[in-house]
Amino acid sequence: xxxxxxxxxxxxxxxxxxxxxxxxxxxxxxxxxxxxxxxxxxxxxxxxxxxxxxxxxxxxxxxxxxxxxxxxxxxxxxxxxxxxxxxxxxxxxxxxxxxxxxxxxxxxxxxxxxxxxxxxxxxxxxxxxxxxxxxxxxxxxxxxxxxxxxxxxxxxxxxxxxxxxxxxxxxxxxxxxxxxxxxxxxxxxxxxxxxxxxxxxxxxxxxxxxxxxxxxxxxxxxxxxxxxxxxxxxxxxxxxxxxxxxxxxxxxxxxxxxxxxxxxxxxxxxxxxxxxxxxxxxxxxxxxxxxxxxxxxxxxxxxxxxxxxxxxxxxxxxxxxxxxxxxxxxxxxxxxxxxxxxxxxxxxxxxxxxxxxxxxxxxxxxxxxxxxxxxxxxxxxxxxxxxxxxxxxxxxxxxxxxxxxxxxxxxxxxxxxxxxxxxxxxxxxxxxxxxxxxxxxxxxxxxxxxxxxxxxxxxxxxxxxxxxxxxxxxxxxxxxxxxxxxxxxxxxxxxxxxxxxxxxxxxxxxxxxxxxxxxxxxxxxxxxxxxxxxxxxxxxxxxxxxxxxxxxxxxxxxxxxxxxxxxxxxxxxxxxxxxxxxxxxxxxxxxxxxxxxxxxxxxxxxxxxxxxxxxxxxxxxxxxxxxxxxxxxxxxxxxxxxxxxxxxxxxxxxxxxxxxxxxxxxxxxxxxxxx
Amino acid sequence: xxxxxxxxxxxxxxxxxxxxxxxxxxxxxxxxxxxxxxxxxxxxxxxxxxxxxxxxxxxxxxxxxxxxxxxxxxxxxxxxxxxxxxxxxxxxxxxxxxxxxxxxxxxxxxxxxxxxxxxxxxxxxxxxxxxxxxxxxxxxxxxxxxxxxxxxxxxxxxxxxxxxxxxxxxxxxxxxxxxxxxxxxxxxxxxxxxxxxxxxxxxxxxxxxxxxxxxxxxxxxxxxxxxxxxxxxxxxxxxxxxxxxxxxxxxxxxxxxxxxxxxxxxxxxxxxxxxxxxxxxxxxxxxxxxxxxxxxxxxxx
Numbered sequence: 001x002x003x004x005x006x007x008x009x010x011x012x013x014x015x016x017x018x019x020x021x022x023x024x025x026x027x028x029x030x031x032x033x034x035x036x037x038x039x040x041x042x043x044x045x046x047x048x049x050x051x052x053x054x055x056x057x058x059x060x061x062x063x064x065x066x067x068x069x070x071x072x073x074x075x076x077x078x079x080x081x082x083x084x085x086x087x088x089x090x091x092x093x094x095x096x097x098x099x100x101x102x103x104x105x106x107x108x109x110x111x112x113x114x115x116x117x118x119x120x121x122x123x124x125x126x127x128x129x130x131x132x133x134x135x136x137x138x139x140x141x142x143x144x145x146x147x148x149x150x151x152x153x154x155x156x157x158x159x160x161x162x163x164x165x166x167x168x169x170x171x172x173x174x175x176x177x178x179x180x181x182x183x184x185x186x187x188x189x190x191x192x193x194x195x196x197x198x199x200x201x202x203x204x205x206x207x208x209x210x211x212x213x214x215x216x217x218x219x220x221x222x223x224x225x226x227x228x229x230x231x232x233x234x235x236x237x238x239x240x241x242x243x244x245x246x247x248x249x250x251x252x253x254x255x256x257x258x259x260x261x262x263x264x265x266x267x268x269x270x271x272x273x274x275x276x277x278x279x280x281x282x283x284x285x286x287x288x289x290x291x292x293x294x295x296x297x298x299x300x301x302x303x304x305x306x307x308x309x310x311x312x313x314x315x316x317x318x319x320x321x322x323x324x325x326x327x328x329x330x331x332x333x334x335x336x337x338x339x340x341x342x343x344x345x346x347x348x349x350x351x352x353x354x355x356x357x358x359x360x361x362x363x364x365x366x367x368x369x370x371x372x373x374x375x376x377x378x379x380x381x382x383x384x385x386x387x388x389x390x391x392x393x394x395x396x397x398x399x400x401x402x403x404x405x406x407x408x409x410x411x412x413x414x415x416x417x418x419x420x421x422x423x424x425x426x427x428x429x430x431x432x433x434x435x436x437x438x439x440x441x442x443x444x445x446x447x448x449x450x451x452x453x454x455x456x457x458x459x460x461x462x463x464x465x466x467x468x469x470x471x472x473x474x475x476x477x478x479x480x481x482x483x484x485x486x487x488x489x490x491x492x493x494x495x496x497x498x499x500x501x502x503x504x505x506x507x508x509x510x511x512x513x514x515x516x517x518x519x520x521x522x523x524x525x526x527x528x529x530x531x532x533x534x535x536x537x538x539x540x541x542x543x544x545x546x547x548x549x550x551x552x553x554x555x556x557x558x559x560x561x562x563x564x565x566x567x568x569x570x571x572x573x574x575x576x577x578x579x580x581x582x583x584x585x586x587x588x589x590x591x592x593x594x595x596x597x598x599x600x601x602x603x604x605x606x607x608x609x610x611x612x613x614x615x616x617x618x619x620x621x622x623x624x625x626x627x628x629x630x631x632x633x634x635x636x637x638x639x640x641x642x643x644x645x646x647x648x649x650x651x652x653x654x655x656x657x658x659x660x661x662x663x664x665x666x667x668x669x670x671x672x673x674x675x
Numbered sequence: 676x677x678x679x680x681x682x683x684x685x686x687x688x689x690x691x692x693x694x695x696x697x698x699x700x701x702x703x704x705x706x707x708x709x710x711x712x713x714x715x716x717x718x719x720x721x722x723x724x725x726x727x728x729x730x731x732x733x734x735x736x737x738x739x740x741x742x743x744x745x746x747x748x749x750x751x752x753x754x755x756x757x758x759x760x761x762x763x764x765x766x767x768x769x770x771x772x773x774x775x776x777x778x779x780x781x782x783x784x785x786x787x788x789x790x791x792x793x794x795x796x797x798x799x800x801x802x803x804x805x806x807x808x809x810x811x812x813x814x815x816x817x818x819x820x821x822x823x824x825x826x827x828x829x830x831x832x833x834x835x836x837x838x839x840x841x842x843x844x845x846x847x848x849x850x851x852x853x854x855x856x857x858x859x860x861x862x863x864x865x866x867x868x869x870x871x872x873x874x875x876x877x878x879x880x881x882x883x884x885x886x887x888x889x890x891x892x893x894x895x896x897x898x899x900x901x902x903x904x905x906x907x908x909x910x911x912x913x914x915x916x917x918x919x920x921x922x923x924x925x926x927x928x929x930x931x932x933x934x935x936x937x938x939x940x941x942x943x944x945x946x947x948x949x950x951x952x953x954x955x956x957x958x959x960x961x962x963x964x965x966x967x968x969x970x971x972x973x974x975x976x
Contacts, residue, residue: 372788374730385732385782394775395768407767407811414819419969422819426812426965430958433811436771437804440778444800448785448793454728520762527760531746531772538745538891539738546887550722556789557726557882559872570785570793578801582951 003040004056004069010036011119018115019108023101027094030111034090034118038083041122045083048076049497054126064131065189073497074262075125077338078255082125084480085247085345086118088473092353093240095469099360100150110150113143117244124252128191130179137175141168144249148237160232167219167229174216175256178209191263198264206266213260214275221253223312224282227305228615231289234301235365239356242297243349246304251341254311258337261319262501269323276316276424280431283309285614287438288583291445291576292610296355296365299446300348303391306435307344310406311337313428317409320421322505331518332409334502335495340402342491343484347390347399350477354384357466358450362459367449367572371456376463381451383474388443390481393436396528398484401491404524407432441579449572456566486529489522573608580608588613678753678905681921685901685928686894687712692929696936715894723886728788736783737888737895743776744895744902751905752827754912754920761827766814769826770807773858777803780892784880791872795879798947802864802876805954806857812961813850816843816968830909843967848907850960852931855903857954859896862939864950874947904928 014033018026044054048071058067071079093114097107120140127133145168149161179189186193198206219226230250234242261271286305293299318333320326357380358373359365374381390397410432413425484491558564573580580589588611596604636647691708698705725733749759750769760768777799784796818824820843821832834840857864860877872879881892908927912920945953 372728374732374786389775389778392774392778394771394778400768400771403771404764404767408764408824411764411815411818411824414815415822422969426815426962429811429815430808433770433807434804436774437807440774440781441800441804444778444781444785444796448782448796452730452732452782452786453788520764523760523762524768527746527768531742531775534745535739535742538742539735542738542887542891545719546723549886552722552724553727554724555726556728556787557791558789559791564790566788568790569788570790570797575785575793575797578797578948578951581948 003044007037007040011115014115015112018112023104023107026107026111027097030114031090031094033115035087037118038087041079042083044071045076045079049073049494051497064129067127067129067132068190069126070128071126072501074258074501077498078125079122081251081342081345082121082248085244085349088349088477089240089244091473092470095467096238096240096356106150109146113146116143117147121248121252125255130183130189134172134176134179137172141172144245147241148233150238157236160236164229164233171216171219174212178212178216181209194263198266203267206264207270210260210264210266210271214257217253217256221250222305222308223278224285224305225614225618228612228619230305231298231301235295235297239352239359243352246352247345247349250304250308251345254341257315268319272316272319272323273424275312275319276428279309279312279316280427282312283435284431287435287442289587289610289612291438291442291579294367296358296367296446296450300351300355304348306439310435311340313432314340314406317413318502325506327503327506328412329409330503330506331499332405332412334499335492336402336405336409338495338498339405339491343398343402346477346481347387350383350387350474351391353474354380354387357470361463369457370450372454374451377465379471380466383478384451385447386478386481388447392439392443396485396532398481401484401488401524445572445575449575453569454566456569486525488525492521588616676759677756678751678758679748681753681924682748682751682901682905685904686897689900689928689932690897692932693936696933697940700937700940711897715890718890719887721886723888726787726883729786733783733786736779737884737891739779740776741891741895743772744898746772748898748902750826751902752830752909755831755914757827761825763824765825770810780880787883791879792882795876798876799880801951802857802954805951806854806957809850809957809961810854812958813847813964816965820968820971831914833910834913839967839971843964844910846960846964847910850957851903851907853957855900859900861935863942863945866944901928904931907931
């Protein structure tokens with residue numbers, strides 16, 4: 001209780017003071033407030049993870065009823081994830097926003113929304129009253145909207161922001177629908193009512209209720225086909241906000257799904273298959289589109305969809321495990337999902353911060369214009385490389401640990417003798433391995449064309465490495481990435497309590513005494529370390545052997561041609577050309593080509609624009625249809641004042657006349673009845 | 676331990692046998708079977724030329740590539756004898772460690788800023804990516820068949836009983852041979868002897884490597900070959916005692932090398948733009964194995 005009071009006592013004055021202080025102080029106050037709140041809330045979260053659940057009942061109001069604050073292990077895990085990313089985001093943002101210090105009012109709003117975003121995210125994790133939950137959700141949606149549209153003078157940013165705002169509210173609509181359904185039946189807003197409601201109703205009702213919530217949370221999380229806002233909002237936002245969005249805001253959707261799984265009693269097997277299918281599609285679809293992108297941040301945004309897919313595969317397998325009362329499958333599935341949630345929040349925020357460094361140095365995000373940044377920005381390039389390796393799931397980094405768990409849960413599922421399950425498992429194996437391969441193609445492209453080779457474009461300003469203020473939070477993330485990669489067991493043992501919540505849902509538990517894959521976890525860390533050492537050893541040996549040897553620096557081999565230019569380098573588009581040719585039938589890629597013709601050729605060129613087919617069908621077609629439909633009514637809006645007054649008169653008279661006519665008719669009918 | 680030594684031993688003459696087979700079939704005298712190793716040793720002694728475009732990545736990448744292959748070899752068991760590394764799900768580690776090495780070899784090609792090396796890198800990334808599902812579905816089927824999830828336990832408990840199992844063995848061998856060919860960039864996916872940069876895959880990626888680094892890359896690919904040969908041999912060794920297992924191992928390696936030599940002598944390289952589809956089709960062979968396993972377990976009634 002004291003801690004929550006302290007948090008509220010910090011946030012409120014900060015919000016009031018922020019608009020009135022100096023620009024320099026705004027950032028520092030924000031960072032300080034965010035850090036203190038993060039530390040305080042982490043204390044409760046850590047206690048919850050250690051087994052001390054926290055519960056406090058706010059009196060609330062007449063409308064909401066009692067507002068319970070409950071922090072269990074699941075909330076604790078997510079609170080810790082949120083806090084870490086938000087702190088690194090705040091420290092990074094402090095330096096990042098210095099470039100915009102002239103925009104004083106915008107910065108004030110930005111800082112306020114940043115503090116609000118953190119507190120709303122934290123409250124979503126612990127509030128268990130549907131009304132208050134929706135309010136917190138709305139605050140989160142609005143504050144992240146304002147954070148996204150920081151560069152609101154750009155048309156695209158505003159478009160992306162509004163797209164995000166509308167889709168956030170569709171998400172809220174589904175959530176409201178679900179909560180209202182329960183509230184109408186149970187007459188209570190407490191989450192326990194949801195539990196009670198699903199326990200008293202049939203499994204199918206539970207499934208329907210869960211799907212309602214799932215769609216709502218899936219929009220936030222970015223599962224295909226609800227992902228269309230994501231590739232617009234991420235690139236539009238300032239980099240530290242993109243990092244936080246991709247790192248934690250979309251994860252709050254995952255939190256919602258997991259929370260509902262704990263509350264709603266339903267047919268877990270069915271739900272599991274559904275989530276697994278959607279996740280595999282999300283994963284493969286996300287990465288397939290990511291490869292085609294030319295904008296670095298957009299590419300990263302599509303990768304978030306892919307990683308949400310990987311997390312979803314874990315959740316789906318875990319659910320199937322609950323449905324089949326398979327203890328090992330449940331543990332491995334949810335452990336993979338929860339750990340990947342943390343892992344993705346780390347490397348994806350690192351990637352976005354790296355992209356932010358590139359953006360502030362070069363002022364462009366177009367991959368085709370970048371190149372050779374590795375020599376100008378050695379720190380950023382190293383950090384980006386580590387994050388890229390981690391996101392591809394390669395050892396010795398953290399991404400491998402969670403993907404290993406998910407692979408293992410897939411192989412555990414093979415032990416069952418269920419044909420449906422087996423076919424889903426094969427699909428999952430196919431999907432997950434394809435995702436791994438495609439992610440490698442994508443990140444070799446991204447890293448190779450941005451940081452390696454020669455600069456492709458002559459910028460008229462000096463490219464500079466990012467300052468220490470930006471690099472320190474990034475190195476902090478790398479430390480954690482390495483720690484998880486090398487000592488995975490520590491982090492997985494922290495997960496034991498959140499996992500116990502899920503295994504507790506198994507009705508007839510056939511608890512295995514040992515988890516074979518869990519014994520492999522320390523092995524991964526050890527061998528990852530050995531891999532690192534071996535690499536070091538070989539590199540050292542190579543250094544020693546080649547020490548006295550003759551070494552030359554010369555031009556790159558170009559088939560004997562000695563005057564190559566930077567424009568002759570293999571570009572990112574050509575790097576993915578072979579893939580694009582294969583994927584073309586699946587996506588609508590608009591291509592404009594200008595051939596070089598004639599004796600004295602002028603300029604030639606080719607431009608490709610990948611477009612998301614799911615977006616075309618699900619968003620563009622319905623919107624165009626609605627536009628056409630409503631265009632039929634444009635005659636009403638003819639700009640004539642007289643007409644508008646007429647509408648008013650008609651409206652008022654209708655309002656007056658209709659009750660009168662209704663009254664008259666009823667009395668007439670009554671009269672006729674008496675006859 | 677044993678498998679590691681045997682693989683290193685096999686790697687010494689493996690590529691030599693391929694080259695020897697090719698020279699015999701084409702009626703040439705050809706070099707001796709240790710010539711590739713002599714080349715590598717000569718390269719180890721040489722100095723190097725580096726492109727001025729390259730960064731530290733280019734210097735580190737060959738070491739990482741080589742280390743990844745050594746790590747992968749450590750996982751390979753030998754019949755009933757474990758490799759250095761063995762745990763549940765070790766083949767996931769196997770695939771991803773090799774992936775880490777490949778990641779670096781691809782970006783080191785991009786590091787040169789060449790107009791050709793990116794081409795090879797792009798192809799290598801694409802081809803090996805499509806080979807991955809085939810590997811995982813195959814390992815999944817073997818895991819389903821044996822009920823184990825590590826290389827050692829799978830191979831130790833794999834035994835051939837019925838007709839279906841022989842067919843499965845043949846199909847699995849086919850898939851592993853194909854994966855080995857893709858991973859090592861050999862015919863029919865890539866012609867290592869091509870003279871034109873535009874039609875190369877792996878060779879064009881390492882155009883700028885020289886001296887010690889090139890030696891490591893070349894020897895790495897010999898090791899990789901022997902490693903896949905060892906996996907194929909493991910399919911047949913089972914729990915055979917050593918005096919049987921070692922001859923089986925050596926025979927398999929020989930046969931594998933000769934097969935590759937014959938393939939390279941008598942087939943033409945596939946059209947580059949159809950390679951990817953072909954490799955993806957390997958997954959369907961793996962699926963066939965999966966169905967076969969289901970049939971064996973009596974799940975398809």
